[in-house]
Amino acid sequence: MGVSTSSPEKGISLVLVDFPPVNALPVTGWFALADAVRAAGRDPATRCVVLAAxxxxxxxxxxxxxxxxxxxxxxxxxxxxCFEAFAAVYECEVPVVAAVRGFCLGGGVGLVGNADVIVASEDAVFGLPELDRGALGAATHLARLVPQHLLRALYYTARTVSAAELHAHGSVWRVTPPDELESAALELAREIAAKDGELLRLxxxxxxxxxxxxxxxxxxFEQGFTYEASVGGVADRVRDTFGSGAGERGSGE
Incomplete structure (x- = not known):
């Protein structure tokens, strides 16, 4: 449980997130994830980072x-x-491949929206349930995945979008069966890691x-509105009404 880093192949660092039951990260988890991604990127032996869960x-x-x-x-x-984890992915010194399976909600969109490449399984869904969870945020990152008008529709309705739909928009590199996701992500990482390490960083x-x-x-800028909703009481009112399921613990942000 937590965040771990391994090197499955030469030049590749695998950062793995595991916070049962639904990978809704506590505060310490977001900072641990940021530290792991930054450390992997600083390692001169690393040419590509794979982020998975x-x-x-x-x-x-x-x-x-x-x-x-x-x-x-x-x-x-x-x-x-969240700010540190999203920034760590974006600023990682080498390319980051996100391997996404199942739900990718709120902060998950923040992570993959800042990744360099996304590989997703057929069952993957992406969305920002912020308005249902008393929060605002990560529209910055959803805007990197879908066109503006679709972004607004998804944000206002809290609906999700499938991996296949994102593939059609060009933001998901490849869609795979669930049992082939990790191998597909490593295949792409291997191709990237075959390039000159110094040139990759440049x-x-x-x-x-x-x-x-x-x-x-x-x-x-978005986070300021999340804070305003909180101190104004709107966030608590909305959070007290949300239902069960994956959202039982997870929010957006």
Missing amino acids: RGRGFNAGVDIKEIQARGGEALVGANRG AKAALNGIDPVDVRRSYR
């Missing part, structure tokens, strides 16, 4: 129960932890440098 789905966002139990302290911690820096959106500033 065990359990029922890739990520269900922040742990709402922790926020409900600890109040403002946990909310601020979750905001900061390429990552160059691509980030020409990005039309400053993802750090954009997401930080």
Whole structure:
């Protein structure tokens, strides 16, 4: 349980997230994930990072129960932890391949939206349930996956979009059967890791440098509205009404 790092092949670092039952990460989990991705990217032997998860789905966002139990302290911690984890993926010194299975909600969208490439299983679904969970955020990252008008429809309705739909939009590289996801992600990582390591790092820096959106500033702007909803009482009112299932613990953020 937690965040672990391994090297399944030369040049590849696998960062694995495992927070049962639904990978709704506590505050410490987001910071641990950020540290693991940054450390993998700093390792001169690493040329590609694969970000994956065990359990029922890739990520269900922040742990709402922790926020409900600890109040403002946990909310601020979750905001900061998500910010650091998303930034770590985006700023990782080498390309990051996200291997997504099952649900990818809220903070999960923040992670994969900042990844370099996404490989997803046929059962993968992506969405921001923020408006159903008393939060706002990660629209910055969903905007990297779908066109603007679809982004707004998904955000306002809290609906999800399938891996196949994202593949049609060009934001998912490949869709695989669930049992082939990890091998497909490693196959792509292997192809990337075969390139010159120094040149790969320059390429990552160059691509980030020409990005039309400053993802750090954009997401930080969104987080201000999450905090406003919290101190204004709107967040608690909405959180007290949400139902069971994967959302029982996970939120957006």
